[in-house]
Amino acid sequence: MRKFAIALLCAILSLNFYGALAENESVCHLQDPLNQCGGFCLSVLTPVLNHMTIPQDQKNYSDANKANEVLVRQYTMEKQVAALEEKQSHFEINQRNLTERQVDLEGKLTALQEALSRLEVKVKYLGFQPIGSRYFYIENYSEKSWSAASKTCRQMGGHLADIWDEAELTAVQGNLEKDTHYWLGITDLSQNMAFTSMASGKEAPFFKWAANRPTKLDNYNCVFLYNGEMYDYPCSYSFKFICQTEEGDN
Structure with missing residues (x-):
């Protein structure tokens, strides 16, 4: 041109x-x-x-x-976006770390609370021992009538014991003296042949009666444990006894 x-x-x-x-x-x-x-x-x-x-x-x-201006602006924006993404990544990492730390602390707190609860039970019920999932006091020295034994258990903060199931009976029996009578918190004083738990006021949760028990005699209103079996007997007799707490070991 x-x-x-x-x-x-x-x-x-x-x-x-x-x-x-x-x-x-x-x-x-x-x-x-x-x-x-x-x-x-x-x-x-x-x-x-x-x-x-x-x-x-x-x-x-x-x-x-x-x-050039567009390229500069684009480059600047890309750098800013990259910086924001990096900050977001760091924030997410820190958030995950904080969450994991919180879960760990909550787990430790729960464990401490459970340990404290068990310690409080031991202090409150001095002399009680964990057997199975609950705490029991086993009187292996003095003998008392059923009503006196029941009063002693209440003064200690518990009740004469009932038994929840076969596994608990086996665990408790392992701590008892052989050929020895132990009062339980089971009675039909309120209604003949309707054996209830002193702790709950309801029907006892578990029975393991000896042969030919319970009897229909009006004065056989209280239950004792003997070599892993239950007997009904007059409440005035003096036997050793077993107390239980209201709290479990859970």
């Missing part, structure tokens, strides 16, 4: 020069106008060409600047 403009202008100038030379034969004729007036034409054309190209150059420069 630039060369074409130069050639065109040179041709025009050559024609003018040729016309002038026709009038003034003292000026030389141009044999090769394009090459002979190249420098002159270029000096004349340069301002014109510059004027023609500057707007396009300015437009390209402006577009380039805008493109």
Whole structure:
């Protein structure tokens, strides 16, 4: 395009020069106008060409600047997003660590509370021992009537014991003297042949009667344990006894 403009202008100038030379034969004729007036034409054309190209150059420069600005903004935003993502990642890691720490502390707190609860029971019921899932006091020295034994257990913070099931009976029996009578907290004093638990006021949860027991005698209202079996007997007799707490060892 630039060369074409130069050639065109040179041709025009050559024609003018040729016309002038026709009038003034003292000026030389141009044999090769394009090459002979190249420098002159270029000096004349340069301002014109510059004027023609500057707007396009300015437009390209402006577009380039805008493109650069967009790239800079995009790069800045990407860095900011990356920084935010990194902060979020650190926050999530810290949050997980805090959650795990909280769970660990809650577990330790629960364990401490359970240990404290067991200690309180031991202090409150001094002399009681854990047997199975509950605490029992076994009187292996003095003998008392059923009512006196019941009173002693209440003064200690418990009740004459009942038995929950076969497993508990076996565990308790393992702590008793052989061939020895132990009062239990089971009686039918309120209603004949309806043996209830002193601790709950309801029917006793478990029975393991000896052969031919219980009897139908009106004065056989209290129950003792002997070598792992239960007998009904008059409450006035003096036997050793077993107390229980209301709290379990759970």
